Amino acid sequence: MKTATDTQALSKLLFNAQHRMTVAAVFAGTNEVLGHEEVASRASVSRSVAHKELGVLVRIGALDRLAALRQVSYQRAASPFWAFLEDLAKRT
DSSP states (O other), rough: OOOOHHHHHHHEEEEHHHEEEHHHTTTOOOOOEHHHHHHHHHTTHHHHHHHHHHHHHHHTTTTTEEEEETTEEEOOOOOOHHHHHHHHHHOO
16 A cells, blocks of 8 residues: 555445554554554544444454453454455555
């Protein structure tokens, strides 16, 4: 991807959600466990956008939701979504 705007445009075209790829990219190539506030910060999106997109990524099996007491975190799951995203990044 050339710019954040390019990523948002492609994300909107593919998923009808301009921030999904930006939020997913936070987890690309890492197994870090992150909360939604950290994801929002790294993706430069609002916390509500991060929370919404994290929920979608959990539902499609791209992320695991890890709940401990009052803290919810997310971690990259074994999913073909990541190979798709990596292949897409190489092509653009």
